[in-house]
Amino acid sequence: MISLAAAASTGEAVQFWLLGIVAVVGALGTILMKRAVHSALSLAGTMIVLAVFYLANGAYFLGVVQIVVYTGAIMMLFLFVVMLVGVTAADSLKETLKGQRWLAAGLGLGFGILLIAGIGNASLKEFNGLGEANAGGNVQGLAALIFTKYVFAFEVTGALLITAAVGAMVLTHRERTERARTQREQSEARVREGKQVPPLPAPGVYARHNAVDIPGLLPDGTPSELTVNPTLRARGQIRDVSRESLAELKALERRSEDWLGRGSGEQPEAPPSGGASPKEHKEGAKK
């Protein structure tokens, strides 16, 4: 493997400038993206870039760990939680706390400037690279340190991890506190509340579409909200087919007229319900 030089090579420089920009963009994406999912993905990107930088800095072990643990485990954990929680959690970026955003921006800027100033006038001219440190192999070097100098911290970290695992379990595992309500009670409650006593209507229209993401149509041809999963609606992943179906209906009638050879005295107008369909149907349709 490459014995790392004190000063970085031009190749590294190119790599730095390219990936550095990617990292920054990823970071910005993390904080600017509207949906949590996108934030998570852009963060993952940044982390991968950082992993590359670790490798470039001679921290081979860390680079790998970064990819495996962070991008592999932690970010996936994030994504899971987002799936679990965050479908509706596309929070609008408009600020609620007065002046919070300006304060944040100002402070962030000032802080960054301070840090950079600090680094700037730190005397970091000469690099005595990791050549001899990594002589016996990076992993071996780290292991030597961990199991000698930092062994106590290491043990403590182990304890910490155990505790964290147990803690997570305790937090998320819900104990059933009250007796489960029997079916009878549930039905009685439903009747009492007077909402949707029978089971929810099935999706799909006239059994021609049998996908879950297609709302069933009411007799007048308008789609019914009840027939589709609210999560899908929240994600806006609903296909609305009411218009086509109405058109088909009309075509059918015309054909039947022609077939019956009757003069077109009165033609039933297409009901305007298609225009009156809820908003998310439209954008759902756009997707």
Next chain:
Amino acid sequence: MENLIALLVAAPLVGAALLLCGGKRLDRTGHWLGTLFAAASFAVGVALFADMLGRSADHRALHQHLFTWIPVGGFRADVAFQLDQLSMTFVLLITGVGSLIHVYSIGYMEHDERRRRFFGYLNLFLAAMLLLVLADNYLLLYVGWEGVGLASYLLIGFWQHKPSAATAAKKAFLVNRVGDMGLSIAIMLMFTTFGTFAFGPVLASTGATSEGKLTAIGLMLLLAACGKSAQVPLQSWLGDAMEGPTPVSALIHAATMVTAGVYLITRSGAIFNAAPDAQTAVVAVGAVTLLFGAIVGCAKDDIKKALAGSTMSQIGYMILAAGLGPIGYAFAIMHLVTHGFFKAGLFLGAGSVMHGMNDEVDMRRYGGLRKYMPVTFVTFGLGYLAIIGFPGLSGFFSKDKIIEAAFAKGGTEGWILGGAALLGAAITAFYMTRVMLMTFFGEERWRKAPTPSPDQPSVEPAAETRGEYAPPHPHESPKVMTLPMIVLAIGSVFAGGLFSLNEAFVKWLEPVTSFAHGHPPVSATTVTAATIAVLLLGVGVAWLMYGRRPVPSLAPRGSLLTRAARRDLLQDDFNDIVFVRGGGHLTTTLVQLDHTLVDGAVNGTAASMGGLSGLLRQLQSGFVRSYAVQMLGGAAVLVAATLLMRGV
């Protein structure tokens, strides 16, 4: 023998304790008990007097040291008595007149349910007064000094249910306190100057210190004397003090207590001799007061207030004499004694008149009383003759000597003082004649109902508020009251003559108060002649004004001076405006300041603390992200600080 001295003070003191703590069971016998103790004290005094006469002039002073009172560092006060000729004179006067007045009071206070307490107070007064004149150091004298003040406070305000009486008592005590301030400062000065304040060392070593210090001491003593002896400018309390029962006025505010100032100055003669400026102040005060009192006496229609004015003026004579130094001391004391006799007599007479006239004090409601109360008339008349200095009576001898001494002061000062004294004699003759005429001669004005009068507060308002008017039935007082009057009358006739038989009195006092013959610019006979002349003049004018034509039962508006004099020459108005009102405003404003400023400052800090914390509380919005902002701010500050530390 000297062990008896303490007895002088102890007897009345025990009496006072018995009567005041004795409770109801002593109500019936209380007055006799009180009189007994006073008489006992008098007896002891006489015994000591006899013993003293038995010894040669220079060894007459007795001394008794009871115990050390306050020993702190160099400061040492003893409870010790000193009985020399001067003290002896006072002891006899006080106990003698005191006993007589006790007897008189038995009759006068007969119908008062608090008579026992009255006698208790009288005994207390005697004890304090004797302590005053027997003390051998200024601090013990101060105790007696305040003690008589307390007794006079209690006795003036004896009829406490009358607000006027209570107010008068308070006023007397307060004005006296001002004087006491002078005395205490004088004592402090003595302590810092001589390291002691016992008569012996202080008076013996006046030469050892600067005249300035002595002048200061003298002036302070003078202030004290002014307070106690009702001299200008502290004289205002004496008139109101007449609210007290008449025996009190006779004993305390005529014969004994008010003369304490004269005693103080005479006793401190050594100091004044060494401080001429102080002496000048003394004679000035004396001269002014003797005129002041006389003028006030002319205008008053209240018989007791008129007599009070005369007391003031007579004491003015004494102070004047005492201020003249060795040529005057003896005569001051002599006049003091004779005055004690006749003024006490006059007051008792006035009391007896009031006793017969349902406590009417307005002389304009008297008139022609001589038929109804002959004994009172005679005794009062003798007292009257004595005080105006009718040749042959005691007042003549003492006052004449004082006038001589005043002239003998020498220089223009002498002329001024002598002139003042003469003028005073004339006015004295005038107002005393006025009192005499208005009371015992003329028509009987008390027969018809009084008409309400706007500017005469001294008229008893009760009379006209009641619709029907029952004229009083003037009658002679019982024996127990007339007897003391007779005795005093005798005293006021012969005392003066007795004293001046080949200057017996002067010789008697000479070892204590050094004596020097004064040499008036004009011969003594001329002075005497002048005195008699002005005396006749005064009497004549008074007769023209009040004897010839009838006295209006309602006071005429009178001249400006008269009206001023009725109001004590505006002294009270001055006091009222300056001290009472001004003081009132001062205190109220101070209360405001205390509340707003001093207290407000504290409360203000507390309030501002509250406001500040309220402001900080706003930061705790409870929103995690605002806390995060604050954290980041803190971090930024830390980084900046570190960078600055490293000197960026």
Next chain:
Amino acid sequence: MNPVYYLYLAALLFTIGAAGVLIRRNAIVVFMCIELMLNACNLAFVTFSRLHGNLDGQIIAFFTMVVAAAEVVVGLAIIVTIFRTRHTASVDDASLMKL
């Protein structure tokens, strides 16, 4: 090219992460931003270890990762619990610290 640029990059990322923590209200995103800051620190550590020529920096970064992992686990668990009870993941809604 001077490796010190890595430090500048780290600073930049850190700042962005901090700003994100302050701006975003979605607890999960806030968490991501924190992770971003941690990573920035790690980068700095690694760079320093190269700079000093010993591995301690990397060790620290390593521990940081472990701790970050633990923290993420617990934190996400907390978020899930909160979401279960309050049906929201906005940090502003959890303003119960105020009296």
Next chain:
Amino acid sequence: MSFPLLTATAVVPAIGAIATAALPAAKRTAAKWLALLFSLLTFALALVVAFRFDPGAKGPFQLTESHAWIRDFGVRYELGVDGIAVALIALTALLVPFVILAGWHDADTLEEATPNRRWRPTQGFFALILAVEAMVVISFEATDVFLFYIFFEAMLIPMYFLIGGFGDRAGADGEERSAGRRSQAAVKFLLYNLAGGLIMLAAVIGLYAVTADQLGTGTFSLTQIVDARAAGQLDLGTTTERLLFLGFFFAFAVKAPLWPLHTWLPGAMSESTAPVAVLITAVVDKVGTFAMLRFCLQLFPQASSWATPVILILALISIVYGALLAVAQRDIKRLIAYASISHFGFIILGIFAMTSQGQGGATLYMVNHGISTAALMLVAGFLISRRGSRLIADFGGVQKVAPMLAGTFLIGGLATLSLPGLAPFVSEFLVLVGTFSRHPVIGVIATLGIVLAALYVLVLYQRTMTGPVKSEVSAMPDLRARELVVVAPLIALLLFLGVYPKPLTDLVNPAVEHTLSVVDKKDPKPTAQVNAVPGSGRTGHAASDQDVEAAK
């Protein structure tokens, strides 16, 4: 070191407090008697202390006890008394039984007001009084600064509850209003004194730091510090000494209200019941003036003489100012409170006059003022409880219906205006002379206090006692037996100490001399040499001989 007498004197009332508090709610009367018994026991012990104490003995402190307490900070449990302390302990132990007797029924109203037996007002009241007594006594005895500080502060807690919890139902307006004002007054009392105490704490720590720095081992022991200073081992620099002095003095000036810091006193005294007011002004406040004598002067002599002019001026202001405000008061108890402020001005004046007369007088003043104020305040309390009002205007002509009440009130008043023959005169005159001999002008101005005192006392007496009988007071009963038992001994004591203060002065003089020697100040010598050769003075030959030694 035989039987720990001083500890016993402080512990007995403490035990009494606990015992009284422990009594069940039903045993109210028993609690009263128990408290009285323990206070009398304390008094007996105090008398034993007074007799075991030998004024002539060497050394500043006697009956000393000394045990290590907190070794790490050099804090020792050190007790010891000088004459001043003995006098004040005796005063405290003497007054508390009277306070208890006078407050015999003060808690009863609360008993009726709060039917629940959970908290027991009677037991609490008397237990708190005894607790205060214990703390006061031990702070008089402590010669270890830290020990003193602890009890100096702890005193506030029972006082706070006494002021805030038990009031006389005689406010100008309704009970709940006056309850509000009462708790406010209590809080004010607490805050003022705590502020002072905190500053003092800083000074105490500073003192420890300095001693630790210079003596090697830090100490709080008064005697040790004084000796070290005398031996020259200890020299806290000018600035440090002054700062420390100010820290101590501030606390004491708050406790013994000195002019700008006085505003807590009138509220506290007028809102609390008369016995508690007596406890405040006659016992607790004395700790402040006492501590000025024992700690301020002896620990920081140079600083004391440095601050003397300012303090004298402040004392002068409080004399005149307190008297003037007393004149203008409409509330009897507030009037007495302001009078006390004026008197405390005299005490402080005497202390910082730095003459044997001044300091001796100041010490006597503490005792006498305690007795006289107790007499006046307690009688006023009886008066107020009869009429149910504190306002002077509500009284009038009491003298006619209740002569004994009026008489005792007058005597108390006369004592307050320091009439000769009553105890306060001796002390006041000594203070004046002592001040005058060093600062004539201040002495003269202070003499104004005499006149003003006469003014407010006599005005009070005239408005309440004399004049026509008001209809409200016409049915007022005279003093009862219990009340007479309370007042009569105090008056007797006033008379006795006024005529024969020698026992007290003999007790105090050596202590004062010692204090002055520490501050190293000499009495100013008389300017004129007295030549009292027999015969030279015409008056009193027999007098002169012992006047000669009086002059020396």
